Amino acid sequence: MRMLQLIKRICKQVLRDKRTLALLFLAPIFVITLLNYIFPDPDDEVTIAVVNVSDDVIDILEENDMIVKQENEINIKSYLEDGNASGVLEEKNGEWTLTILNDNPMDEGPAIQGSSKAIMEMKLNDLSDNIDDMINNMEDMSAGVEDMVESINEMMDQLPPEAAQNLDINTDLGVDTDVDTEIDSEINMDEDPITVEYIYGDESYTFFEILNPILVSFFVFFFVFLIAGMSMLKERSSGTLEKLLSTPIRKSEIVFGYLFGYGIFAILQTAVIILYSVYILDMEIAGSITNMFIINILLSFVALGLGLLLSTFVSSEFQMIQFIPLVIIPQIFFSGMLNVDTMEPWLQWIAPIMPLYYAGNTMIDVVLKGFTLGEIIAPLSILVLFIVIFVTLNILGMRRYRKV
Amino acid sequence: MIKLSNMSKSFGKQTILQNVSVDIGANQITGLIGPSGTGKTTLIKCLMGMEKHDTGSIQIDDTAVPNRKLLNKIGYMAQSDSLYHDLTGLENIQFFAHMYGNKISKQNVQSILDLVQLEQDKKKLVQHYSGGMKRRLSLAIALINQPKYLILDEPTVGIDPVLKLSIWNQLHDLKKDSTLLITTHIMDEAMKCDQLLLMKNKGIAASGSPQEILENFGVSDIDQVFLKLEEQEYENAAAN
Known part of the structure; x- marks a missing residue:
């Protein structure tokens, strides 16, 4: 009940904040569109x-x-x-x-x-x-x-x-004097000397097609992380968190209220980004769009949990921004754009602690390789594990502000 | 009844409150006064259960603090205006009302709006409120659960004298149902309290009604009490 009221309040606040709405929905669309056209067409001469x-x-x-x-x-x-x-x-x-x-x-x-x-x-x-x-x-x-x-x-x-x-001359010398001049001496140059077989997709795939699924996940992660972190920070610095904790609300109700309140917008944002990529930008998807939703909705909850958690360690918006190069940017490198298997061994150890490593690579599996739900269940479980860990840490972290 | 016995609280190596023992009487206004940094806010946070005291005990109605359910009986107004600026005054009140459960009726909300004279502006966003309006709204929210205990941290900071007077009148009206604990460092406000707790040196240096305290120290206003306390301390230090 209290949680529902908290969710209702968050929805009201986000809907009234036009700038945040624009950041959530228009910014990712703008950037994805830009990227779609920024990469050169492979047909260009x-x-x-x-x-x-x-x-x-x-x-x-x-x-x-x-x-x-x-x-x-x-x-x-x-x-x-x-x-x-x-x-x-x-x-x-x-x-x-x-x-x-x-x-x-x-x-x-x-x-x-x-x-x-x-x-x-x-x-x-x-x-x-x-x-x-x-x-x-x-x-x-x-x-x-x-x-x-x-x-x-x-x-x-x-x-x-x-x-x-x-x-006794054997004139039958056995010399095959009939040289086979039927040899196709004209090697046909109109055809490619080598045929490229594509296991996934076809030759029309551009860099953007491989990048786009990763970017969809990246934007979901980035914007949700930022907005969740910022709003929790605002709640804390304006004193409303303290006021909220002076009521009998449970700490878990606050965390779940935040998670689901912003979760609604995270889901909407995910839907907008995916539908825009698939139907407007004609992103080809080999797998099912439902699986794309599952991956990114789980990822958005990871981002929410992480954003809320990190916001407790900062005292200003600027400090929240400082987490971007530390927490967000490194994850891009492990999100499937580069092959983790060929990285330095110590980097290969870092990759598994990054949520985007699972989401990005799984997006590629679904979008380019057409993996089914059964085949991506392992990385999805790890994303769920991330959510559980972050939610638990958030509830424990609330103890800083109230001991019961 | 709020009962503190031998309560201590320190942050790291810094002791803020040491062996505080006091009973806060029911149905009266108790003023917690003292210079900045003497632990008034820490004391309040310990009462609310936001901070856990290290040793000793705090009991509210025979229930040991910290206890989440006790918060149902407490109304709290923080030093800063803890309001959602992107919601209207009414939405703020309704939101916090829901945090105490379903029992808060529309009538109750209406009477509180009337009490703090915000009926006219209830549909305005709080970001367009004046400082005084925000303070009144904060007070309204602290009253929303009809609390048995009302804890107000500097409730009249930044409020004009006319409004201040009307708030104090309201506070005295609230006495019949509630026990009020108010921190302030404005000394003329201290005089309006029924009981005073003078905080100094990690504890309560003196307590009693304002008149009693003035008589005990043989001074004419509360400021001088603190000066006297300072002198005593200095003499004690010299004697040692």
């Missing part, structure tokens, strides 16, 4: 400048969807600095050089890949030309051998039979 490069290579580059600019006598550095191209490809005495500024991996990566591929293809073409020549030579040679065999046979026919028996 990369521009490459060529100096002293044969037309064959230029043709191949163009076939590989690159814009080729033919240049002579340029200052490569200033040419690239001016943004004329992502790279400059040169040939000198058979040595190929691609020069890049090395300040924009998004464009330069494809430039390096494309150029390498073009030169490989060019070299393969040369190779197949050589093979053709060899086959032609061999055909000529085999024709010569056939002529020889024929003339030997003719000679044999003209010899007297005794002589022929003595000579």
